[in-house]
Amino acid sequence: MPALLLTLLKLIFLAFIYLFVWQIARAVHSHLGGGDLKLRSRRTDEVVIVKSSTQAGTTIDPRTPVVLGRSPQADIVLDDPYASEFHFRMVRRPEGIVVNDLGSTNGTYVNGRRIAAPVTLSKGDTIQVGNTVMEVR
Amino acid sequence: MNRDAEAALLVGISVVAALGVALVNLAQGGNVDAQVALTFIVFLAALGGVHVSVRRWAPDASPFLLPLAGVLTTIGFVEVYRIDAQLGGLQRWWLLIASGLAVGLLALLRGPGVSVFRRYRYLLLVTAVLLLLMPMLPTAGLPLRGVVAGGSRLWVAFELGPVAIHFQPGEIAKLLLVIFLASYLGERQAVLAHSTRKIGRWSMPEPRHLLPIVIAWLLSFAILVVQRDLGASLLLFATFIAMLYAATGRASYVTSGTGLFFAGALIAAASFDHVQRRVTAWLHPFDDPQGAGYQILQSLFALASGSLSGAGLGVGTPGRIPAASTDFIFSAVGEELGLAGTVAVLATYALLIAVGFGIAIRSREPFRKLLAAGLTFVLGFQAFLIIAGVTRVLPLTGITLPFMSYGGSSLVANFLLLAILLRISHEEHTV
Numbered sequence A: 001m002p003a004l005l006l007t008l009l010k011l012i013f014l015a016f017i018y019l020f021v022w023q024i025a026r027a028v029h030s031h032l033g034g035g036d037l038k039l040r041s042r043r044t045d046e047v048v049i050v051k052s053s054t055q056a057g058t059t060i061d062p063r064t065p066v067v068l069g070r071s072p073q074a075d076i077v078l079d080d081p082y083a084s085e086f087h088f089r090m091v092r093r094p095e096g097i098v099v100n101d102l103g104s105t106n107g108t109y110v111n112g113r114r115i116a117a118p119v120t121l122s123k124g125d126t127i128q129v130g131n132t133v134m135e136v137r
Numbered sequence B: 001m002n003r004d005a006e007a008a009l010l011v012g013i014s015v016v017a018a019l020g021v022a023l024v025n026l027a028q029g030g031n032v033d034a035q036v037a038l039t040f041i042v043f044l045a046a047l048g049g050v051h052v053s054v055r056r057w058a059p060d061a062s063p064f065l066l067p068l069a070g071v072l073t074t075i076g077f078v079e080v081y082r083i084d085a086q087l088g089g090l091q092r093w094w095l096l097i098a099s100g101l102a103v104g105l106l107a108l109l110r111g112p113g114v115s116v117f118r119r120y121r122y123l124l125l126v127t128a129v130l131l132l133l134m135p136m137l138p139t140a141g142l143p144l145r146g147v148v149a150g151g152s153r154l155w156v157a158f159e160l161g162p163v164a165i166h167f168q169p170g171e172i173a174k175l176l177l178v179i180f181l182a183s184y185l186g187e188r189q190a191v192l193a194h195s196t197r198k199i200g201r202w203s204m205p206e207p208r209h210l211l212p213i214v215i216a217w218l219l220s221f222a223i224l225v226v227q228r229d230l231g232a233s234l235l236l237f238a239t240f241i242a243m244l245y246a247a248t249g250r251a252s253y254v255t256s257g258t259g260l261f262f263a264g265a266l267i268a269a270a271s272f273d274h275v276q277r278r279v280t281a282w283l284h285p286f287d288d289p290q291g292a293g294y295q296i297l298q299s300l301f302a303l304a305s306g307s308l309s310g311a312g313l314g315v316g317t318p319g320r321i322p323a324a325s326t327d328f329i330f331s332a333v334g335e336e337l338g339l340a341g342t343v344a345v346l347a348t349y350a351l352l353i354a355v356g357f358g359i360a361i362r363s364r365e366p367f368r369k370l371l372a373a374g375l376t377f378v379l380g381f382q383a384f385l386i387i388a389g390v391t392r393v394l395p396l397t398g399i400t401l402p403f404m405s406y407g408g409s410s411l412v413a414n415f416l417l418l419a420i421l422l423r424i425s426h427e428e429h430t431v
Helices: A003-043 B003-027 B034-057 B065-083 B085-109 B121-136 B169-194 B207-227 B230-248 B251-271 B273-283 B294-306 B329-362 B366-390 B408-427
Strands: A047-051 A066-069 A088-093 A096-101 A119-121 A126-129 A132-136 B144-149 B152-160 B163-167 B196-199 B202-205
Touching (some): A003 B329, B034 B085, B065 B085, B065 B408, B121 B144, B121 B152, B169 B408, B207 B251, B273 B294, B294 B329, B329 B408, B366 B408
Antiparallel strands (some): A047 A132, A066 A088, A088 A096, A126 A132, B144 B152, B196 B202
């Protein structure tokens, strides 16, 4: 066997091994690291106010529990006459964003339904308080 | 990545194994012969067999484990075949047996799952200790006898008429001990993690909870003294500390364990000849290049002459490295495939370990979590110990490189380990 050909074959063999390791590495990456990071940033769901007279476009990051209401003491002050002083609370949990009503007068609506108990939201769900509509993104 | 992609990778890996054998044959002036076809068929049957049983009995298992183990087995096998074609032929049989046993284990676990191990944990512990003691059997007279090899007592021979089997019971004992520890620590997790005593600024585990550490330390010390097996001794102790850490998350176990280890290492280096010789050969290999330093120097020369892409399969001279097909397989790969080959091996181990710990992290149930972490640790630490040994990062400890070294016991133990990991990832839906 000529040495040149053998060298070539050796390089091809190495290339094959790398091809495999690379394929698996990519899959592992998208599964463990990369995909997970994306998942986490997706799970870093933010709540965006999509409809409001003055606050549309505001994003809320419920990393720690956030109380929303009309009171100046609320974490997020809602500019909405139909909102109660302390209207509802939301917090991000591993399973999604958990919303619970704090005994508001006009109620908290998730996807158009008034909630009675804490509800877990995922991407795309909407929360409505008075005339203010928020969406989980 | 899904099962079909996994299957495609496994077929591809079998092709690479056959390609490697063809390359070795050509380089040595031979032809593409039946060996090539046989290798392809055996790899396909072995890896495919495990794959099919995963599809049947652990369909939610991680699809990464098997291809990664396949890559390691392939590189290892091609190098073993190149060093000694006959040994390569035997390795193919071992691969079939190992994968067959892995299939059997997956079948056994299909109903009860890995938690069945917990029920038999003391039985497993006793079996593990007996297996560890087996090489101490008298070296002659009985059909089952201990064997002294290279100054260590690791081997057991079973001879009955024409049948003679040599095996290393320590490889299986290692698995059983990890299973036992996972089950034992899984239940005592809370106690071990929370009862601490403050000494100044440091919080120490309660003295009575340190007792298991001391027992493990004594046990691994006994292995070192009686069986003269540096590698197994270190592996056992490190695994125990790692699992305690995984169970409790307390760094104090790691620090006290490391302290005990260094104390033990100093005592051992000062008082035992065989340990002292290893350390001297590690620190000053050139003092005795034909004697104590011979192995490590040959390994270093092989790695150096391998350069970037190696001499080429079948072209190098791995025969100059002692124990090239077992402990020093990494150096043999380094000589013939160069830095490129060794980096591929390291990357594959890194990926395998990342996937294994990923399974542990995503598992919820403490026993499975600890089992996955422990098995992955054993695999990774063993690879680290021997690679560090042949590259002179650590004193040489004679253990096998998982999935790559020639040897039935090692291959069987590692395929069983793989089967358990696959099963855990299936049960915990960690993908």
